[in-house]
Structure formats: structure tokens, C-alpha cells
Amino acid sequence: MTYIFDSSLPGLLTAVFEWFERKPGKVVLKSVEMFQPEAFAESLTITTNTEKADRVWLGLQKKLKKEWLRKFYCSYLSEIPEAYNHLFQFTIYIFQNKMGAEANYGNDHVMALSKYARSVEREKHRMEAFIRFQHTADGIFYTGVDPDFNVLPLISNHFKNRYADQQWIIYDLKRKYGLHYNLTTVEEITIDFTNGVNSKNPEAILLDNKEELYAVLWKDYFKSANIVARKNTKLHVRHVPKRYWKYLTEKQVN
Amino acid sequence: MSFDRIREKLNILADAAKYDVSCSSSGGTRKNDGKGLGDSHSSGICHTYTEDGRCVSLLKILLTNHCIYDCLFCVSRKSNDVKRAAFTVDEVVELTMNFYRRNYIEGLFLSSGIFKNADFTMERLLLVCKKLRLEQNYNGYIHLKTIPGASDELIKEAGLYADRMSINLEMPTEAGLKLLAPEKSHEDVIKPLAFVQQNITQFAEDKKLIKHIPKFVPAGQSTQMVIGATPESDKDIMYTANAFYKNFSLKRVYYSGYVPISNDSRMPVLGTQPPLLRENRLYQTDWLMRFYGFKVQEILNDANPNLDVDIDPKLSWAIRNMQHFPVDVNKADYRMILRIPGIGVMSAQKIVQARKFGKLRIDQLKKIGVAYNRAKHFITCADSPIQLKDYQGTQIKAFILAESQSKYLKTDSNQMILF
Numbered sequence: 001m002t003y004i005f006d007s008s009l010p011g012l013l014t015a016v017f018e019w020f021e022r023k024p025g026k027v028v029l030k031s032v033e034m035f036q037p038e039a040f041a042e043s044l045t046i047t048t049n050t051e052k053a054d055r056v057w058l059g060l061q062k063k064l065k066k067e068w069l070r071k072f073y074c075s076y077l078s079e080i081p082e083a084y085n086h087l088f089q090f091t092i093y094i095f096q097n098k099m100g101a102e103a104n105y106g107n108d109h110v111m112a113l114s115k116y117a118r119s120v121e122r123e124k125h126r127m128e129a130f131i132r133f134q135h136t137a138d139g140i141f142y143t144g145v146d147p148d149f150n151v152l153p154l155i156s157n158h159f160k161n162r163y164a165d166q167q168w169i170i171y172d173l174k175r176k177y178g179l180h181y182n183l184t185t186v187e188e189i190t191i192d193f194t195n196g197v198n199s200k201n202p203e204a205i206l207l208d209n210k211e212e213l214y215a216v217l218w219k220d221y222f223k224s225a226n227i228v229a230r231k232n233t234k235l236h237v238r239h240v241p242k243r244y245w246k247y248l249t250e251k252q253v254n
Numbered sequence: 255m256s257f258d259r260i261r262e263k264l265n266i267l268a269d270a271a272k273y274d275v276s277c278s279s280s281g282g283t284r285k286n287d288g289k290g291l292g293d294s295h296s297s298g299i300c301h302t303y304t305e306d307g308r309c310v311s312l313l314k315i316l317l318t319n320h321c322i323y324d325c326l327f328c329v330s331r332k333s334n335d336v337k338r339a340a341f342t343v344d345e346v347v348e349l350t351m352n353f354y355r356r357n358y359i360e361g362l363f364l365s366s367g368i369f370k371n372a373d374f375t376m377e378r379l380l381l382v383c384k385k386l387r388l389e390q391n392y393n394g395y396i397h398l399k400t401i402p403g404a405s406d407e408l409i410k411e412a413g414l415y416a417d418r419m420s421i422n423l424e425m426p427t428e429a430g431l432k433l434l435a436p437e438k439s440h441e442d443v444i445k446p447l448a449f450v451q452q453n454i455t456q457f458a459e460d461k462k463l464i465k466h467i468p469k470f471v472p473a474g475q476s477t478q479m480v481i482g483a484t485p486e487s488d489k490d491i492m493y494t495a496n497a498f499y500k501n502f503s504l505k506r507v508y509y510s511g512y513v514p515i516s517n518d519s520r521m522p523v524l525g526t527q528p529p530l531l532r533e534n535r536l537y538q539t540d541w542l543m544r545f546y547g548f549k550v551q552e553i554l555n556d557a558n559p560n561l562d563v564d565i566d567p568k569l570s571w572a573i574r575n576m577q578h579f580p581v582d583v584n585k586a587d588y589r590m591i592l593r594i595p596g597i598g599v600m601s602a603q604k605i606v607q608a609r610k611f612g613k614l615r616i617d618q619l620k621k622i623g624v625a626y627n628r629a630k631h632f633i634t635c636a637d638s639p640i641q642l643k644d645y646q647g648t649q650i651k652a653f654i655l656a657e658s659q660s661k662y663l664k665t666d667s668n669q670m671i672l673f
Contacts, residue, residue, distance in 0.1 A: 103607040104608055104610075105604045105605075105607060105608035105618070105621075105622050106612060106614060106618045111621050128299055129299045129300055129302075130301070130302070132357055132358065133355065133356045134356070135355070135356070141356070158295070161293050162286065162291075162292055162293050163291065163292075163355070164286050164289050164290060164291070165290060166291070166355060213257060214352045214353065214356060217260070217264055217353075218353060220261055220265055221264055221313065222304065223265075224265050224268035224269045225268055225269075225272050225304050226304040227272060227304075227513055228306075229513045229527070230306035230307075230308075230511075230528055230530065231305055231306050232306050234307075235303075236303050236304070236306070236307045239303040239309070240302060240303050249356070249358070
């Protein structure tokens with residue numbers, strides 16, 4: 001039996017609700033994008049229902065500590081197709097067992113969530129580290145990113161607390177939405193990039209006139225801080241994987 | 255300010271500061287109250303890594319590389335023929351603020367050569383901190399070097415604005431230091447370290463009674479030793495580190511492999527490779543002391559004054575102490591599980607939690623993250639194969655070395671063993 005859902009979080013939680021309504025035995029959860037009908041397997045399309053979803057979420061809150069609710073949410077943000085099924089099975093497992101069942105690292109779903117959460121948290125941390133703002137002519141600090149996972153919801157608070165006195169935009173180019181901090185709140189925005197603006201690198205004309213200066217100073221600093229006698233390219237690339245170099249000011253050739 | 259001049263200054267003063275290895279930005283507790291700039295991330299953030307693989311978290315610069323001392327191991331020593339430069343207080347403040355705003359850095363690491371005298375230097379450093387905190391409303395990280403010999407009042411005031419303070423021991427033993435820097439002694443370091451430590455304790459005591467009390471060096475103190483410039487043994491180095499961890503509650507001791515910068519006959523010649531492997535083994539020992547419950551005497555003692563080069567100190571200890579193994583991971587104490595080669599802190603914690611739900615098997619241990627090929631020689635679990643032969647420590651070492659590749663040894667030392 002396969003359950004098909006719309007890959008939203010309420011959809012996933014509704015699927016759990018429906019399973020407990022029907023108790024159909026072994027079920028695999030798939031998102032509608034990944035579902036391919038099979039000849040002899042039954043399937044059920046889940047209609048997302050916020051009330052049902054809320055009830056499941058409330059139940060989870062009673063069963064799990066904050067740390068695990070976060071792991072659950074992070075795993076969801078990974079957007080990995082198999083993660084959805086693990087989340088589904090994990091939730092059922094948690095409801096069917098006594099408090100504290102999430103500590104059972106011998107369980108496949110517990111281990112899977114723990115791994116997904118780790119990957120997502122790592123990506124979140126990398127965004128906090130590797131994002132480089134460019135000061136634009138209208139005073140906003142801008143950056144465009146394309147993280148492996150949907151981590152913008154996780155980094156919003158970090159940047160809001162840190163850069164409380166400057167307007168900033170972090171734009172997810174892959175998922176086509178961004179965060180804009182307007183000195184009071186963070187709002188979700190979408191930008192239309194079609195009218196000739198290069199999204200990864202706003203044209204120099206749009207930048208503040210001191211931007212270039214600090215970028216050059218930073219590149220200089222990066223070179224000066226290196227000790228040539230200790231060169232270790234393997235370690236360097238392990239810490240800063242090449243796919244992130246496009247963000248990094250210090251990695252751009254003049 | 256002229257752009258070219260500021261570029262030149264930054265190049266000179268960043269280059270001179272890079273031999274200080276500490277780049278930690280963790281342990282800060284400053285929060286952005288309202289509309290300032292910056293807050294601290296408790297675990298710190300490495301914003302980039304240099305091509306030698308070291309973390310760049312802070313803007314690490316000297317205020318000046320003019321220095322009245324002539325320490326042989328230091329690039330900025332008086333007698334060395336290098337370009338000299340000095341930042342103004344405002345230049346440092348502006349660089350820090352602008353780098354921070356672009357998310358390049360977590361904060362500032364400010365050190366300095368000693369010009370005129372200790373107090374004069376310390377005053378300038380303090381001025382930078384005060385400008386950042388009071389005028390710019392800056393809450394990011396500040397790591398400040400305590401200048402040995404500066405007055406207590408200045409050091410105490412600096413502690414109110416800095417997150418971390420540090421003074422370098424430079425050489426692991428007094429004898430080593432005397433050899434290369436006759437004007438200095440460990441006593442110069444111990445006095446201010448102890449003074450700052452007393453104040454940290456005092457502020458913590460007062461905090462219990464008074465709710466609103468300013469922070470004092472919230473991220474603690476650290477120090478650094480240069481490794482391989484003088485002929486100390488690993489035991490000398492780690493016993494010194496251990497004593498400083500104990501006596502001054504240091505957050506970190508850093509070990510910096512000496513990079514030859516001088517042709518003096520008392521030191522390794524120019525072009526000698528820095529002792530990277532040795533440095534790595536010392537850090538591993540440091541970690542075993544701080545996170546794995548090992549006493550330094552268990553790892554290094556008169557019988558074993560130096561760490562093994564071919565295997566890590568944890569494996570080395572296990573092989574010397576085979577009477578403790580094999581350990582049953584389903585029963586043993588957490589502290590004993592931590593001592594098994596191939597099991598780290600995270601895996602050990604998971605094992606202790608997971609085994610409440612049933613005896614753990616090999617496949618589960620692998621999924622938990624245990625390096626099973628290494629650990630298998632030291633553990634039993636639910637489905638361990640029956641071991642008919644009792645292997646000697648040396649045999650196990652040979653097994654492990656045969657299937658592992660050291661990242662440091664260019665030639666494989668094991669390939670010739672035939673008999």
C-alpha cells in the first residue's frame with residue numbers, strides 16, 4: 001500500500017492521521033512528484049487537512065522533547081524523497097511506543113532522522129558561515145544562495161539577531177524565494193530576476209562604492225593569513241567544498 | 255586614508271599575526287540587545303579556511319609589528335629585517351565593522367608587538383575594544399592578547415570588553431624559553447593569567463548575588479606553545495599543558511608546529527618542514543584529556559615519553575593495556591566505552607542510549623557511527639564472532655596498520671613485512 005501526499009508538512013502529518021484511522025498495515029509514503037503507479041499495488045492520495053495535521057503535531061509535541069521536534073522538522077526540510085517515508089514511519093513508531101522511544105538508535109527510522117537532521121544542520125551552519133553579503137547602492141546587504149536543503153527557515157533568526165541594524169536579503173535561487181529583513185521583521189519575498197539582473201552577482205553599478213574596496217581587502221587578508229609551508233589542499237577542500245566557492249568573496253578571481 | 259597604504263598595512267600586519275593559531279570564536283555569550291550589530295554564536299563559526307586548512311573565524315591582526323623584544327622564534331623580533339607598519343585605532347575599528355557586516359568574520363583577534371612599553375601597548379588595544387563596544391554598539395567576538403607586564407588596572411578593564419584573553423607560553427619549558435628569548439620567562443605569563451583567572455572567578459561569585467553584573471572574559475583564557483623549535487619531549491609538552499589547564503582553568507592550549515623563520519643555529523634550519531604529524535598527535539592527546547576522561551599520566555609517562563608516530567594515542571593506550579579488553583558494549587560503563595579505539599563521544603552516547611532497547615548488533619553499531627574495523631579488536635557485542643585466538647597488542651596494531659592509510663606517511667611502512 002502506498003500513501004501519496006503533496007510534500008507539504010501538514011500533508012505528511014495528515015497521512016499519519018489517516019494511517020491511524022485505517023490501520024492498513026504496512027504503508028509506504030511517497031510525495032506526488034515521486035509516485036509512479038504500480039500494476040498490483042494499491043495507493044491512496046492523502047488530502048491535506050490542517051485540523052488533522054495539527055492534532056498529530058500536538059501529539060508529537062507531547063511525545064518528543066524539543067531537540068527531537070527539531071530533528072523532525074530538519075529532516076522534513078531536507079526534501080529528500082526517502083526522508084518523507086522515514087518521517088512517516090518514525091511518527092507511527094513514536095505514537096505506538098512508550099515515551100523515550102526516540103533514543104533507540106538501533107531503530108532504522110530513528111537513525112535515519114538523526115542522520116538527515118545532521119546533514120541539514122550542517123548545511124544550515126555552512127550557510128551561516130559562507131554567506132557573504134554585498135552592500136548594494138540602496139543600502140541593502142544582499143546575497144543569493146542555492147543550499148542543498150531548504151534551510152532558509154532555520155537561519156532566519158540567526159541573521160536577524162546578528163544584523164539588527166542593517167537591512168539584508170538572503171535569496172534562495174534554487175527554491176525561488178528569499179528573506180528580507182527591514183530593520184523590524186523578516187519577511188518572505190520573491191524577486192523577479194528576469195529584467196537583466198544577474199542574480200548571483202548584482203552588477204557592479206548596483207553596488208555601494210565602498211563594496212569593491214572591502215572585497216579586495218578581504219581577499220588580501222585571506223592570502224596573508226595562509227602559511228605556505230603548511231599547505232594542505234585536501235584539508236582545505238574538505239572544510240570548504242568546491243560547490244560553496246561561488247559564494248565566497250575570497251575565492252573569486254579579480 | 256589611502257587605499258594602497260591600508261592594503262599594505264593589512265598585508266604586513268595579518269602576515270605577522272598568522273602564527274597565532276587560535277581562531278576560536280566559541281564561548282561568547284554577548285547578545286544583541288536591540289539595535290546594535292552582532293551577537294555571539296555559542297559554538298563559534300568558521301567563516302572560511304585558508305589553503306593550509308586552518309579555520310578563519312576572526313580578523314587576526316597585529317596593531318603594530320614594531321617590537322622592543324628580540325625573541326628568536328618570532329617574525330616581528332627587533333633584529334629581523336621586515337617591513338614595519340602600525341594601524342590607527344580607527345582603522346582597526348572600521349575594518350572590523352565592515353568585515354563583520356558582510357559576514358566575513360565572527361570578530362576580531364587583536365594582538366600587538368610591544369612598542370615603547372607594555373602599558374602603552376595595552377592602552378591602545380583597550381582603546382580599540384572600547385570604541386567597538388561603546389561607540390559602534392558592536393557585540394561580535396573580541397579575542398585580545400594580554401600584554402605581559404601591563405598594569406592590573408588596564409588588564410582588568412580590558413577584560414570587561416573582550417570575550418577571550420590569551421597570553422602565549424611560547425616554549426613548553428622555562429629552559430626552552432630562556433634559550434630563545436632570554437628577556438622572557440614563564441613567570442611573566444603566569445602572573446597575568448592568574449590575575450585574569452581570579453577576576454573571572456570573582457565576577458562569577460558576584461553574579462550569584464547581584465543579577466546585573468558586567469561580563470568578564472566570558473569565553474575564558476587560552477595559551478599557545480611552539481612545538482619543535484626546542485628539544486622538549488611530548489611528555490614535557492603535555493605535562494605543562496595539563497598543569498595550565500588545571501591551575502588556570504584554561505579553555506584551550508594550542509600547539510603550534512614551528513615554521514622556520516630564522517637562520518639562527520639554535521633552531522631548526524630554514525626550509526625544515528613544520529612538524530605537522532607531531533602537532534596532530536599532541537592535539538589528539540589534548541582531546542583525550544579534555545573529552546575522553548584520560549589522565550595525562552596514562553598516555554605519557556617515563557616509560558613512554560613520546561607519542562607513537564604511526565598510530566594515534568588512544569589506540570596506543572589500548573594496545574599497551576590489553577587487559578581491559580575486550581569490552582562488552584552492551585554492558586560496560588560509558589567511561590570504558592569512550593576508551594575503545596574507533597568509538598567517539600557521539601557514538602558512545604548513542605550506544606548507551608540505544609542498548610536500553612535491546613542488545614546491539616554489529617550492523618547497528620556500524621550505523622551508529624562506530625569505526626567497526628578498528629573497534630572490532632576491542633569489543634564484543636550481541637553477534638560478535640567467537641574469537642579463538644587471543645591476539646597480542648602488537649599483532650592487533652599490525653592488523654590495523656595494514657588496512658589503514660596514514661595521511662602523513664608518504665611511504666607505507668608496512669608493505670615490506672613478509673615474515
